[in-house]
Amino acid sequence: MRREARVGVVVEGGQRALNSSPGLTAQLQQQHTLQQQQSQIGTVSQLLAGGVAGAxxxxxxxxxxxxxILFQVQGMHSDVATLRKASIWNEASRIAGEExxxxxxxxxxxxxxHRLPYSSVNFYAYERxxxxxxxxxxLENRRTNMSADLCVHFVGGGLAGITSASVTYPLDLIRTRLAAQTNVIYYRGIWHALHTIVKEEGILGLYKGLGATLLGVGPSIAISFSVYETLRTVWQSHRPHDSTVLVSLTCGSLSGIASSTATFPLDLVRRRKQLEGAGGRARVYTTGLFGTFGHIFQTExxxxxxxxxxxxxxxxxxxxxxCFMTYExxxxLLADVSATS
Structure with missing residues (x-):
């Protein structure tokens, strides 16, 4: 930021002095080109780091x-007695034995x-x-104020989550349907699933559950980024010499717990809405988002x-x-490569 500010000052001052010093034109153009290259490198680095971290x-x-996912969707086509017998170990054993x-x-x-573009857009949009x-x-004059910083991280994270989820949603829906298949294989791959969904359910079928997704992913990413940034800031202020990898890994894990706890019911509803009509099955939830919440609450x-x-x-x-550790x-690493090249 300081470097960009200095370049801006030079450009602004140079523009005023062009008439009296024509020789500055080439220098200013060179500085402007360098600034654009640095900005482009930064963008590519952020997109690459975010995508690789997510994948x-x-x-x-x-x-x-x-x-x-399998636990989240069990209530759609299972009775209460079956649900009570479900456990992580039993389900993991069933997958290993049968599939x-x-x-x-x-x-x-x-x-x-899905994750490569999603995480790339998510991290890049958050920084922007x-x-x-x-x-x-x-807010400009209160950057050292924790409440102002928390507001920036929360709102920025929420907007980034909504942006990335909207852009990549069809891939998320296809991923859910492929992962939810057990013994009966209805979708044979990404392209077959895409073609089948569009053919049987129309283009809008690729956006089933988008409302629940946006309602959940906004707060989820907002909580995740704000908790992560706050914890990292507090940690580094008290222990500035600790490993960056350790700080990112720990703060990222804690932020994940916080965001998942707060938004898990919305994520569950999203998964079930995504599976509505999958594999030719009859619809389970005929109402909207809040009606689906009520149905799950009454039955389960x-x-x-x-x-x-x-x-x-x-x-x-x-x-x-x-994800956070890899991104940071x-x-x-990419900043060092850009600086030495």
Missing amino acids: LSKTCTAPLARLT GFRAFWKGNLVTIA YKKLLQMIRG GVRGLYRGILPEYYKVVPGVGI TLKM
């Missing part, structure tokens, strides 16, 4: 992510295809929204809204931690 964390935690060990990564290819919010009058109770929260915790602690590490 790596999702691949590492794919088995737990699939268990979470094989590789089935724990079922749908992971589309997960990576954060800079824009910091320029707002009243409060526990039904948090079905699958345990494997979600097992997944989110390493997953979000790895790659940003530093």
